[in-house]
Amino acid sequence: MNYFTIFNKEKKNVLNKIIEQKLQIQYAKQNRIEATKSDIDNAIEEIKTNNNFSDEMLVMALEREGLTIEKYRTSLKQQITLSKILSSEVGGRIKVNEKEIVRHYKKNKKKFLTPEEVKASHIIFVVNNKEDRVESAKQRKKALRVLKLVKKGKDFKELARTYSEGPSKNSGGDLGWVKKGAMISSFEKAAFSLGKDEISGLVKTDYGYHIIKVEDRREAKNRTLDETRDEIQKILYKKKYNEKLDNWMVELKKDAFIEIYLDKKSLKKRHASLNAKKRHRRVHGNNTGSRGKIRKKAKIKKLQNTKANLKSISSEDKIKISKFILKWEKARETKNRRRYFSFYSKDVRINGMTRKEWKKTKEC
Numbered sequence: 265m266n267y268f269t270i271f272n273k274e275k276k277n278v279l280n281k282i283i284e285q286k287l288q289i290q291y292a293k294q295n296r297i298e299a300t301k302s303d304i305d306n307a308i309e310e311i312k313t314n315n316n317f318s319d320e321m322l323v324m325a326l327e328r329e330g331l332t333i334e335k336y337r338t339s340l341k342q343q344i345t346l347s348k349i350l351s352s353e354v355g356g357r358i359k360v361n362e363k364e365i366v367r368h369y370k371k372n373k374k375k376f377l378t379p380e381e382v383k384a385s386h387i388i389f390v391v392n393n394k395e396d397r398v399e400s401a402k403q404r405k406k407a408l409r410v411l412k413l414v415k416k417g418k419d420f421k422e423l424a425r426t427y428s429e430g431p432s433k434n435s436g437g438d439l440g441w442v443k444k445g446a447m448i449s450s451f452e453k454a455a456f457s458l459g460k461d462e463i464s465g466l467v468k469t470d471y472g473y474h475i476i477k478v479e480d481r482r483e484a485k486n487r488t489l490d491e492t493r494d495e496i497q498k499i500l501y502k503k504k505y506n507e508k509l510d511n512w513m514v515e516l517k518k519d520a521f522i523e524i525y526l527d528k529k530s531l532k533k534r535h536a537s538l539n540a541k542k543r544h545r546r547v548h549g550n551n552t553g554s555r556g557k558i559r560k561k562a563k564i565k566k567l568q569n570t571k572a573n574l575k576s577i578s579s580e581d582k583i584k585i586s587k588f589i590l591k592w593e594k595a596r597e598t599k600n601r602r603r604y605f606s607f608y609s610k611d612v613r614i615n616g617m618t619r620k621e622w623k624k625t626k627e628c
Contacts, residue, residue: 287516289342292349299344307340354508360500368496369489376487376495380444383480384455385437387414387423388430391472407466407473414463420477429472441482451476 292298312322326336369376387410389403410427414420421436428437444456451474454467458478467474 283522284513284516285346287513287520288346288349290520291353291516292345295349297345297349297352299341299348303344304337304340307344308337350509353512354505358501358504358508360497360504364500365493365496366489368500369492373486376492378482378485378487380456380484381441381482382455382458382478383441384439385420385424385477385479386430386432386439386451387420387428387437387475388432388471389427389473390429394470404466404473407475411466411475414475420463437477444484 308322311317312319317325323333326333331339387407389407389410391400391403393399406427410423413423421438424437425433430437432438442452442455444452446452447455448469448471450469451467454464454474455476455478458464458476460478460481462478464474464476467476
């Protein structure tokens with residue numbers, strides 16, 4: 265695996281996303297499409313309500329992330345504006361008709377197959393160290409003793425409550441409905457070979473020894489068109505959305521002048537140009553009096569106001585904010601998309617879908 269190639273590919277993807285976003289914002293400005301103050305206020309109120317935040321708690325949470333409320337409002341404005349423009353130019357122009365849904369269903373019937381399931385219970389004797397033959401032999405002996413009691417007709421649930429060493433012990437070994445492909449192979453092979461109310465012999469897995477009972481079975485079957493209609497509609501919508509978005513971006517890029525600085529030489533030239541502009545601004549700034557001093561005073565005043573607000577927050581609220589930020593950071597680090605997007609406004613659109621619609625898809 266060439267990690268350098270993968271890194272470069274990812275870098276190009278990120279760069280392309282940034283360019284596309286800039287072009288979309290530019291298009292929105294040209295067509296006078298933007299988030300209103302009311303849109304941003306509503307989004308902030310929703311975020312506060314969802315997280316049970318006061319104004320002061322929100323300010324503190326943003327401070328922890330290195331943001332001010334003004335910067336956050338600017339970020340929200342961009343998110344909502346992008347959502348509006350994508351809805352107007354892409355999402356709002358897509359239609360999925362019944363014929364397309366029926367055609368997709370007939371063509372992909374196998375994909376809408378409900379797998380075989382068993383309602384299983386088990387009694388487990390855990391082997392913590394697979395290499396320890398003494399422990400393994402001891403647990404196997406215990407399991408065989410209980411298996412004899414099972415074969416004599418003793419109540420399986422009661423035996424599970426008494427002897428099982430797994431988390432399902434208190435529920436009589438109940439594992440609920442298990443789909444084919446969801447369990448480790450040796451357990452699955454034994455469980456799916458049993459009929460209703462049948463009990464296995466001793467089954468060895470990486471976890472230890474099991475005695476399995478199948479209480480009921482459901483055979484594999486095709487879901488009907490009515491059962492899959494909403495799912496298919498979302499699949500087709502997403503496919504059309506991505507195609508339309510790609511085509512729209514091609515058109516926007518055709519009419520745009522895009523300059524990319526990636527190599528060191530071009531970056532040096534760019535920095536030299538920017539530094540020259542900064543020097544030019546400084547010269548003009550000095551001639552106009554004490555602008556720098558005024559800005560500095562305003563900054564100090566703003567900082568003092570923020571500190572005053574933070575003093576009024578109780579230690580309980582601070583703990584709450586810290587927990588909120590930790591959850592958000594964990595969602596970002598573990599790439600838990602469902603949890604990550606739950607921290608954002610409902611106006612945010614993911615792959616052309618609202619947050620509510622997106623949560624129902626398999627993608628999340």
